[in-house]
Amino acid sequence: MSDQRSGLVSFKIRPSLLSVLKAGYSLPLFTRDLCAGLTVGVVALPLAMAFAIASGAPPERGLFTAIVAGALISLLGGSRFQIGGPTGAFVVIVAGVIARHGYEGLVVATIMAGFFLMLMGFFKLGKVLQFIPYPVTTGFTAGIGLYIFSSQIKDLLGLQIGAQPPEFIGKLESCWSGIGTMQHGAVIAGGVTILAMVLIRRFCPRVPAHIVGIVSSMLVVWLGGLEVETIGSRFGGIPATLPSFSMPHDFLALAATMLPDALAIALLAGIESLLSAVVADGMTGERHEPSTELVAQGIANVASGLFGGIPATGAIARTATNIRAGAVSPVAGIIHAITLALFMICLAPLASLIPLASLAGVLCIVAWDMSETHKFARLLRAPRSDVFVLMTTFLLTVLVDLTVAVQVGVVLAALLFMRRMSEVGNLRLGGAGDQQAEDLSNDSRAACADSAFCPSSVMIYEIEGPFFFGVAERFLGVLHSLREPPKVIVIRMDNVPTIDATAIHALETFIAHASRMHIQLVVCGLQERVTFVLTKLGTLNRFGDGNVLKDLKSAMLRADNLALSSM
Structure with missing residues (x-):
């Protein structure tokens, strides 16, 4: 009996931060983490707001997520370099949940997803998540990229069409019907952002392209006296206060309804966080602890829901930026969260001047990166069964729902695995x-x-x-x-x-x-x-x-x- 229980009883959370502190943490190491944390904090600033807006939430929800969840993921996680926060992977599912059940429903789904992630960690399911087939992850990632792009057309062109339907086809139809309301100022602001980001990434890759793109857009709008919609004009600015605790009122009433979405969020958060940790390991030669990472992701998502945020996971691009900036420990991730908190307290009025078309331009670049068209095109030459899984997952993500896409994609891949194993x-x-x-x-x-x-x-x-x-x-x-x-x-x-x-x-x-x-x-x-x-x-x-x-x-x-x- 003791042998059967030993696997779960012997499980211990082993945060990487403790390992770093036990090995000896010096002032020179802190200096490197400080520089890296400030850098990645600046990079995360526009992305956190952009992902929240794209999901149908106010921009401060994204900042709350990056502050609360980002700090906890670095404090408790099993990867030394992981940077947590809102990511593009959640845009589709979060937008759908908010459209159907409001922000209250999203909070319930996020908290439940956090508990599911903790259970995955306690039962050591980290390695199982890494076996999600490549065509499935490629299909829903490309689908998410296309969905994000479709959701940014309205702000990128400054279309005056009111609220859009959450469905992909509905978004395209509404944009087409309102094409006559296009604002030239928004097109210029978004175009300048995209152009600046492309040039910076091409010629100065170490410089944060998102920040350069947004600052360039703000300067062009100011110097040209262009009339564009900003964060302040749509959302009334960003509150200069830190997130506060708030328990959802109808948790039990919504729990059963939100179960499928919570499972999808947990699965997606687990996959992306472990994938990000694997990328970090490949860049540094370190090794992450998957079970500890999943537990940390779970705690971070519970806290994010309770403190006014949205779902969080490991962010691959920000984690890579953290490493390139010289980070040596999870302290850099904690500093990244503190940087965002200081921005909210001290510079919130400045953020209200950011053109929405500029954030849309940033998300268009993010959507292009997520779609990974070269990998998608290459997979189309794979065996027909893999192409079928790829296209099914992609089309379901775009046309139906990410929750359905992930579930169907995994089931299809499992059936194909059974068939192939029977041939082995x-x-x-x-x-x-x-x-x-x-x-x-x-x-x-x-x-x-x-x-x-x-x-x-x-x-x-x-x-x-x-x-x-x-x-x-x-x-x-x-x-x-x-x-x-x-x-x-x-x-x-x-x-x-x-x-x-x-x-x-x-x-x-x-x-x-x-x-x-x-x-x-x-x-x-x-x-x-x-x-x-x-x-x-x-x-x-x-x-x-x-x-x-x-x-x-x-x-x-x-x-x-x-x-x-x-x-």
């Missing part, structure tokens, strides 16, 4: 003639040659690889394929490391069919684990006394004796 298991039948004997392995052909009855009376049926539900149907088909049933079939299982309940049922069905056809069965080469399972379920008793042998040689001797006795 090798089933070979030989003994009735030379051509069939050639299908056997070398030692089986040698054993067949030594048998006096193998050519017509004895057959060898070899099973290789895991014997599970994916192989069971092929296994049962062997009796139907026999033109002239032999007197004895030797089932060789030397290379079967494991067996599941479906395969055991197939084996018992095979025994029953063989008995009706008056075919004797002998099994050999069972590994210890398989023997234990078959003995426990009583399956080995169905072969009869003396018909379960250790090796092929003794099994062939037993088969010869059975063939002789039946003549």
Whole structure:
């Protein structure tokens, strides 16, 4: 009993910050973290507001998320360099939740997702999340990129069309119907932002392109006296106060309704945070602790919901910026959160002057980066089954809902995995003639040659690889394929490391069919684990006394004796 419980009981949260402090943390290291934290804080500033606005929430919700969740992810996380906060991956699902259930519903879903993430960490499911198939992640990431772009057309062109529907097609239709209301000031502001970002990334990649793009846009608007909609004119500015605690009033009433969205948020947050941590490991040579990271992400999302934020996860671009800026520990991530908090307290009025078209331009670049068109186009040349999963996930993300897309994509990938695994298991039948004997392995052909009855009376049926539900149907088909049933079939299982309940049922069905056809069965080469399972379920008793042998040689001797006795 203690062995079964030891995996969960022995689990401990091992924040990377503690490891850094135990190893010795000096002033020079703090100086490097300070510079990196300030840099990534400046980069995160416009992105936090932009992702909140794109999700249908006020800009301060994004800042609250980056401050609260960002600090907790760095404080408690299992990666030394992870930067947490709102990301583009959540735009689709958050916008949908707010449209259907309001911000109160999003808070409930975010808190529930946090608890799910903590459970994933406690039960060490971090490695399982890393097995989400590449076509699924590529499909929904590209779909998110296209959705983000469609949601920014209105602000990028300054269209006067009021509230837009949350659906992709509805957004395009509303933009097309209001194209005549386009404002030239907004087009210029957004165009300057995009152009400045492209040039900075091309010629000065170390400079924060988002900040340069927004500052350039603000200068052009100010110098040109352009009339554009700003954060202040739409949202009334950003409050110069830190986030405060607020518990949702209808938590229990909304919990059941928000369950699917909460699961989708948790799954997406887990995938992206671990992916970001893996990227950080590749850039630094360090290793993150996935279970600790998931628990930290869960705590951060619960806190984000309780302090007026939106869902948070590890941000790949900001984490990479943190590393390039010289970060050496999670202290840089904490400084990044403090930088954003100081901005809200001291410079909130300045943020109200940012043109919405400029933030839309930033998000258009983010959408392009997320879409990864080169990877998407390359996957279109993959096997047709992978292309099917890719396109299904992509289209569902864009046209239906990200929650549905992730669920369907994972289910499709699982079904394809089952099919491919069923093809991995090798089933070979030989003994009735030379051509069939050639299908056997070398030692089986040698054993067949030594048998006096193998050519017509004895057959060898070899099973290789895991014997599970994916192989069971092929296994049962062997009796139907026999033109002239032999007197004895030797089932060789030397290379079967494991067996599941479906395969055991197939084996018992095979025994029953063989008995009706008056075919004797002998099994050999069972590994210890398989023997234990078959003995426990009583399956080995169905072969009869003396018909379960250790090796092929003794099994062939037993088969010869059975063939002789039946003549």
